[in-house]
Amino acid sequence: MTMSDDIFFNKVRSTMANYSPDVPGSVYSGMRRKLWLSHFVRLDMTRFNVWYILLIGGLAAGSMATMSNASSEAFKATTYRVELNGSPLMTWVSPESDDQIASSTGAPECSSASPSGFLKTCTLPESTEQVILITPLIADEDAPESIATSPEHKSELLPATEVINEKPATKTPKGRPLKVNRLHNKN
Amino acid sequence: MQPLRSKTGLSIWMQDIREIIEGCVRGEKRHQDALYKRFSSLLFGICLRYTKNKMEAQDVLQEVFVKVFNHIHSYHHDGSFEGWMRRIAVNTSITNYRKNLKHAYQEDIDVVVAHNEEPIHMEDLEFTAEEMMLCIQRLPAGYKTVFNLYVIEGFMHKEIADKLGIDVNTSKSQLSRAKSYLQRELNELSRIKQKE
Numbered sequence: 001m002t003m004s005d006d007i008f009f010n011k012v013r014s015t016m017a018n019y020s021p022d023v024p025g026s027v028y029s030g031m032r033r034k035l036w037l038s039h040f041v042r043l044d045m046t047r048f049n050v051w052y053i054l055l056i057g058g059l060a061a062g063s064m065a066t067m068s069n070a071s072s073e074a075f076k077a078t079t080y081r082v083e084l085n086g087s088p089l090m091t092w093v094s095p096e097s098d099d100q101i102a103s104s105t106g107a108p109e110c111s112s113a114s115p116s117g118f119l120k121t122c123t124l125p126e127s128t129e130q131v132i133l134i135t136p137l138i139a140d141e142d143a144p145e146s147i148a149t150s151p152e153h154k155s156e157l158l159p160a161t162e163v164i165n166e167k168p169a170t171k172t173p174k175g176r177p178l179k180v181n182r183l184h185n186k187n
Numbered sequence: 188m189q190p191l192r193s194k195t196g197l198s199i200w201m202q203d204i205r206e207i208i209e210g211c212v213r214g215e216k217r218h219q220d221a222l223y224k225r226f227s228s229l230l231f232g233i234c235l236r237y238t239k240n241k242m243e244a245q246d247v248l249q250e251v252f253v254k255v256f257n258h259i260h261s262y263h264h265d266g267s268f269e270g271w272m273r274r275i276a277v278n279t280s281i282t283n284y285r286k287n288l289k290h291a292y293q294e295d296i297d298v299v300v301a302h303n304e305e306p307i308h309m310e311d312l313e314f315t316a317e318e319m320m321l322c323i324q325r326l327p328a329g330y331k332t333v334f335n336l337y338v339i340e341g342f343m344h345k346e347i348a349d350k351l352g353i354d355v356n357t358s359k360s361q362l363s364r365a366k367s368y369l370q371r372e373l374n375e376l377s378r379i380k381q382k383e
Contacts, residue, residue, distance in 0.1 A: 015319045020228035020231070020232050021235065023245075027227070
């Protein structure tokens with residue numbers, strides 16, 4: 001006898017009714033993880049979730065960008081000063097605007113800060129900043145004694161001995177070593 | 188844990204489940220665990236019927252409980268809570284079936300071959316739920332879904348067609364094929380059992 005549809009279906013239904021197999025323990029932990037994840041990505045003001053992290057991240061990025069801009073502006077306005085043994089050698093003031101650059105293009109007024117003219121103090125027109133310039137010493141091989149025997153040079157260059165000795169490779173634009181070093185070695 | 192059948196026991200059960208539900212609405216882990224312990228086996232049985240294997244059923248079961256806990260506030264105690272959970276399990280299983288639809292074509296070809304066999308005589312055959320489950324799981328996904336919805340859940344063909352987005356006649360033909368396929372599988376199983 002072939003089972004009719006109803007008999008067969010009733011047989012299946014009665015067999016499968018309230019079928020409750022054992023659930024592996026790993027399912028629970030997986031379910032907990034998925035539940036946490038679903039809470040984490042859900043827009044819910046009462047829970048710590050991904051939206052809070054995005055908000056915090058956005059605020060942090062915004063503040064970083066603001067700080068970066070501020071430090072960039074501060075860098076532009078920074079005055080750099082190079083000192084040798086405590087005395088300023090040169091000063092560089094970054095211009096804040098193109099107008100300032102334009103107004104600073106006039107010829108500087110210079111005066112000698114040392115008897116030999118080795119150090120000069122220059123003031124740009126319409127500026128209160130003084131810039132100390134170092135005149136490069138280019139030794140002349142034809143008249144070596146002109147510098148070495150000059151008492152003025154001795155008095156000026158002695159305080160700078162240590163610095164000069166740290167960089168003995170200092171050369172003239174032609175590639176010849178400065179005779180200043182030789183002068184200090186003698187003294 | 189099975190519900191108590193006596194009148195007093197049933198009332199305790201109902202009171203207990205109401206407390207658990209309210210705890211779950213408040214998001215308390217203790218009550219969520221209690222709910223999981225009480226219904227996980229039953230829902231796992233449903234998930235197994237709609238899936239190919241245990242691994243897939245476990246994934247679906249996890250999804251079911253996530254949905255239950257996330258939407259438990261929408262249950263208003265106006266119907267059977269178990270029925271409400273069953274519906275979530277069935278709907279989640281259907282969603283899972285739709286996700287895996289791309290694999291259905293190959294399986295349908297296999298069934299067409301199997302369908303041309305002789306009618307099966309199945310008098311005096313007895314099967315356990317596990318054996319029946321194994322045979323149901325071997326059904327192609329489309330047939331299995333229609334068979335479960337019609338035979339176990341009690342939906343009509345029109346409702347099944349709406350749920351699965353298929354034609355009513357498709358639902359009817361798939362049920363017929365599912366029945367033939369399942370009878371063949373059960374007959375094969377009974378032969379093996381008789382030999383043993």
